[in-house]
Amino acid sequence: MNKTLLIFRHEFRHMIKRKAFIILTLIVPVLALVGIGVFQLVSTGGPPVVETFSIGYVDEAFGFDQCTTQGYVELVHFDTPGDAKTALINGDVSEYFVIPLDYLSTGVINRYTLKRQLETPPAIATAIKNFLTSNMLADKVPPETVYRIKYPLELVTTRLTETGEVATEQGGYGNVIIPAIFSLLLALSLQASTIYLVQGLGDEKESRLIEVLLSSVSPRQLLTGKVLGLGTAGLVQVVIWLASLPLLLNLASSTIGGFFGTIQLPANFLVLGIAYFILGYSLFAALSAGVGAISPSAREGQQLSMIYAMLVYVPLWFASFLFIFPDSPIWSVLTIFPVTAPIAAMLKLGVTGIAAWELAASLAVLVLSIILVMFLAIRAFRVYLLMYGKRPSWGEIIRSLRSG
Amino acid sequence: MLAVEVSHIAKCFADKVAVDNLSFSVIQGEMFGLIGPNGAGKTTTIRMMMDILKPDSGEVTIFGEKLNEATKNRLGYLPEERGLYKKLKVIDSIVYLASLKGVDRHSAAEKANELLNQTGMLASKNKKIEELSRGMGQIIQFIVTIIHDPQLLVLDEPFAGLDPVNTELLKGMLADLRNQGKAVILSTHQMNQVEELCDRILMINNGQSVLYGDLGEIKARYRGDSVLLDSEGELGEVPGVTSKRTHKGYTELVLDGRTTPQEILAHLISRSTVINRFEVATPSLNEIFLKEVGKKS
Numbered sequence: 001m002n003k004t005l006l007i008f009r010h011e012f013r014h015m016i017k018r019k020a021f022i023i024l025t026l027i028v029p030v031l032a033l034v035g036i037g038v039f040q041l042v043s044t045g046g047p048p049v050v051e052t053f054s055i056g057y058v059d060e061a062f063g064f065d066q067c068t069t070q071g072y073v074e075l076v077h078f079d080t081p082g083d084a085k086t087a088l089i090n091g092d093v094s095e096y097f098v099i100p101l102d103y104l105s106t107g108v109i110n111r112y113t114l115k116r117q118l119e120t121p122p123a124i125a126t127a128i129k130n131f132l133t134s135n136m137l138a139d140k141v142p143p144e145t146v147y148r149i150k151y152p153l154e155l156v157t158t159r160l161t162e163t164g165e166v167a168t169e170q171g172g173y174g175n176v177i178i179p180a181i182f183s184l185l186l187a188l189s190l191q192a193s194t195i196y197l198v199q200g201l202g203d204e205k206e207s208r209l210i211e212v213l214l215s216s217v218s219p220r221q222l223l224t225g226k227v228l229g230l231g232t233a234g235l236v237q238v239v240i241w242l243a244s245l246p247l248l249l250n251l252a253s254s255t256i257g258g259f260f261g262t263i264q265l266p267a268n269f270l271v272l273g274i275a276y277f278i279l280g281y282s283l284f285a286a287l288s289a290g291v292g293a294i295s296p297s298a299r300e301g302q303q304l305s306m307i308y309a310m311l312v313y314v315p316l317w318f319a320s321f322l323f324i325f326p327d328s329p330i331w332s333v334l335t336i337f338p339v340t341a342p343i344a345a346m347l348k349l350g351v352t353g354i355a356a357w358e359l360a361a362s363l364a365v366l367v368l369s370i371i372l373v374m375f376l377a378i379r380a381f382r383v384y385l386l387m388y389g390k391r392p393s394w395g396e397i398i399r400s401l402r403s404g
Numbered sequence: 405m406l407a408v409e410v411s412h413i414a415k416c417f418a419d420k421v422a423v424d425n426l427s428f429s430v431i432q433g434e435m436f437g438l439i440g441p442n443g444a445g446k447t448t449t450i451r452m453m454m455d456i457l458k459p460d461s462g463e464v465t466i467f468g469e470k471l472n473e474a475t476k477n478r479l480g481y482l483p484e485e486r487g488l489y490k491k492l493k494v495i496d497s498i499v500y501l502a503s504l505k506g507v508d509r510h511s512a513a514e515k516a517n518e519l520l521n522q523t524g525m526l527a528s529k530n531k532k533i534e535e536l537s538r539g540m541g542q543i544i545q546f547i548v549t550i551i552h553d554p555q556l557l558v559l560d561e562p563f564a565g566l567d568p569v570n571t572e573l574l575k576g577m578l579a580d581l582r583n584q585g586k587a588v589i590l591s592t593h594q595m596n597q598v599e600e601l602c603d604r605i606l607m608i609n610n611g612q613s614v615l616y617g618d619l620g621e622i623k624a625r626y627r628g629d630s631v632l633l634d635s636e637g638e639l640g641e642v643p644g645v646t647s648k649r650t651h652k653g654y655t656e657l658v659l660d661g662r663t664t665p666q667e668i669l670a671h672l673i674s675r676s677t678v679i680n681r682f683e684v685a686t687p688s689l690n691e692i693f694l695k696e697v698g699k700k701s
Contacts, residue, residue: 006503206487208485208486213501215456
């Protein structure tokens with residue numbers, strides 16, 4: 001059998017037998033199945049019981065005595081602020097507010113609570129707002145109008161294609177959720193592959209096994225076999241995740257419904273998911289081979305590889321920024337910059353979709369980066385593979401890469 | 405037939421010359437000693453032979469051709485610093501590394517069992533490498549070196565760290581391999597091992613050749629004009645002997661340069677001297693090395 005294939009088979013088998021690999025591969029579908037199962041168990045016991053709670057109020061403006069039930073909040077009237085404070089301290093109410101005499105002209109409501117909070121919880125604020133609105137409009141407009149004033153907007157957006165047809169992908173969080181989860185998993189997979197490759201090369205250098213291997217195979221065969229073996233294992237992992245997503249989605253949609261019913265897979269998601277994994281993995285493998293070559297030990301290799309392994313998470317750190325400003329040029333930069341491209345592209349695919357030029361630029365830059373880094377990594381590998389114990393200086397590395 | 409031919413190879417690291425214009429050849433069926441002190445350039449020379457390092461100049465051929473995948477399968481290499489996959493089982497390590505030498509897995513497993521049995525390691529075949537002692541690990545590494553029946557063996561400090569029992573075991577196996585017609589290159593700084601095992605040697609210092617050739621001829625070349633004698637009774641005057649040096653258990657007779665050791669022996673026998681030991685004084689390889697290095701410096 002071809003020696004590259006032998007190394008490939010050895011690395012692949014070794015990788016898929018690792019506990020960490022098995023756990024990371026299975027944890028996604030297993031956790032999703034457990035989640036669906038738990039929901040079904042809980043939902044068979046009838047609708048959940050929501051606890052109501054009481055907040056007190058003092059009406060100094062006179063006229064706020066109706067509609068004292070707002071959702072899960074019960075509003076309890078007190079004659080004076082002193083009574084309300086005593087009830088709060090005794091635990092009869094969780095907080096209270098005072099409607100001052102000049103409320104109609106100032107809009108000021110004084111709220112008192114024992115808890116330290118960054119801001120008023122939205123549920124409380126909504127309950128107080130609706131209580132005030134309901135009282136001010138009572139007997140003046142019909143109840144339906146009061147309701148509409150309280151909830152004036154049920155926005156339904158329909159996305160049309162350029163020809164005016166209703167688009168198959170309607171956007172929204174339902175479209176983002178799968179690419180976002182996949183991006184996180186892709187980042188984990190790329191980071192894990194990087195760790196294994198750097199560790200493997202570091203171990204072989206540290207244990208001096210590399211000399212035995214190189215007396216049997218060429219550096220090219222060794223590196224190619226390793227990269228393909230670990231990459232195929234990573235691809236198996238990603239394919240398992242990708243294949244399980246539609247199945248889990250259908251299961252969640254049919255059993256849980258609601259938000260899960262709105263989840264969609266963006267067009268080209270599977271194809272681009274695999275393409276970006278292969279390209280992203282190739283780039284990280286080439287970087288890791290270079291780092292493995294110049295590092296005197298597995299530990300130092302891991303530290304060096306963290307520099308680019310952490311960059312892969314940058315798009316995820318700024319994901320909320322993407323949701324708010326989807327058209328920011330920063331996203332185009334992250335989609336084209338090779339180290340962040342796989343994750344940024346998958347996120348963008350879910351939020352706004354990727355323009356054709358952007359996709360082409362992203363893939364082209366990624367491919368060119370892989371060729372360049374692989375070229376430099378093989379040079380570094382040949383020069384430094386026998387160097388143990390001492391890491392060359394950056395000046396030495398640059399000189400040796402130039403001289404070949 | 406030449407197993408190895410090295411022509412004028414040189415290698416520099418930064419500003420240090422590791423190997424300087426070195427040439428030698430190794431014949432099939434001989435045990436060849438590559439000797440020299442630590443840092444002499446032995447390991448760098450071997451790495452260039454193994455194509456792990458590229459020489460700055462010069463050429464290496466193995467079995468008449470540049471090292472390629474086919475010739476790599478015909479050589480076994482035991483590096484100075486040993487290492488195997490720590491988490492892998494002994495048998496899996498041997499079979500995998502044998503497969504990289506072109507042996508199919510079934511044959512490799514069979515041969516591995518045979519060699520493990522021969523070295524008394526069969527009971528450890530399913531242990532992980534990390535569970536073995538250092539000496540046991542070295543025996544496994546030696547098995548990895550010879551499992552594919554190589555025609556050329558390159559062993560860098562093979563006895564380092566081995567106990568006397570395993571050292572003798574390895575020596576015996578090496579002698580068997582040489583007797584089977586394989587070329588064995590033994591690199592070491594332990595010159596007594598080389599004296600015991602090797603047919604020819606290359607002695608290097610500071611990357612340069614100091615001595616090269618048949619071990620017996622080299623020693624003969626450095627033979628001094630004296631004999632070592634252990635005899636009973638008073639020796640008295642011996643014709644042709646200019647001086648005597650008394651050592652513990654024997655006397656060194658320094659000859660005048662015209663008289664041969666055979667003439668001295670004949671004279672002693674004619675005087676009915678009881679002789680327990682008569683030996684032409686030959687310096688050890690270590691003494692020869694010190695003499696040569698002293699000359700150069």
